[in-house]
Ligand code: KG4
């Protein structure tokens with residue numbers, strides 16, 4: 001089954017074509033990062049306008065890269081939440097138009113479910129039950145997955161998402177947007193023990209990052225007031241160590257206590273080099289298999305949406321053409 005996936009929930013416009021939830025024939029992504037960088041964050045109105053300008057070009061490129069004609073496509077899949085309303089509307093309008101024009105069924109996909117299926121694209125051998133650590137710009141969740149489409153959210157963040165914390169701390173340090181990759185890069189040059197920062201809610205199931213963010217704010221302010229040059233690398237390394245350790249600790253702890261043998265890590269922050277190495281090392285130590293997608297499938301893309309749609313269609317063939325709505329807030333276990 002050939003599925004054309006569309007993703008436009010945030011600041012990436014993406015169109016991909018995937019066969020049987022497994023074989024990526026094309027994966028076109030156009031990032032708006034440079035456009036938003038000057039504002040220090042995503043401007044929703046600019047994002048939706050750029051999606052409109054870009055999406056049809058990506059469609060052409062994606063069909064060309066896959067070397068297939070529209071007739072060969074079996075279904076169209078599109079992200080309908082969570083995300084920015086304007087961007088989501090561009091995606092679903094494009095999807096509905098193509099579904100009508102080419103007479104294909106339309107499959108709506110939760111963006112978070114897409115991130116999870118990026119792991120299956122890269123690692124078809126994954127089995128259930130699976131513990132998923134979902135870490136992105138908008139979400140930090142620990143999820144128990146017992147089958148495709150069967151999710152139980154075990155823990156979520158009480159305040160900021162981990163990616164949001166990376167981006168906000170980067171802003172405090174005057175680093176360009178998006179801050180996550182910048183902190184990751186600079187942290188490699190710093191000492192992770194240079195500053196003593198708190199791990200919030202270590203013995204509770206949920207996550208929290210606002211205390212860590214405030215601790216960074218005060219640490220940076222104190223350094224500035226004492227007229228010392230900012231040790232940016234050490235600050236990045238210390239912050240990253242605590243932020244990453246807090247999610248690694250909870251995921252591994254839960255898996256060990258509940259004898260879960262497999263963990264998948266997904267979402268934009270799963271591109272973080274420290275998270276990747278800590279998860280692999282800690283899992284191996286405890287005899288747990290850990291699956292993390294390659295970097296190009298960690299951040300937003302449409303291959304994960306097409307893959308997710310394949311599994312959804314196998315379980316529940318349902319054309320969402322008539323009742324497709326966007327959900328800016330869209331919990332996975334709704
Ligand atoms: O999944 P994603 O592309 O979009 C959402 O669904 O939110 O995640 C974007 C987030 C941003 O906060 C970005 O700073 C973070 O992922 N990110 C990283 C890294 N690469 C992307 N955070 C830490 N280290 C990275 N290498």
Ligand code: ZN
Nearest residue numbers: 136268299300
């Ligand atoms: Zn995402």
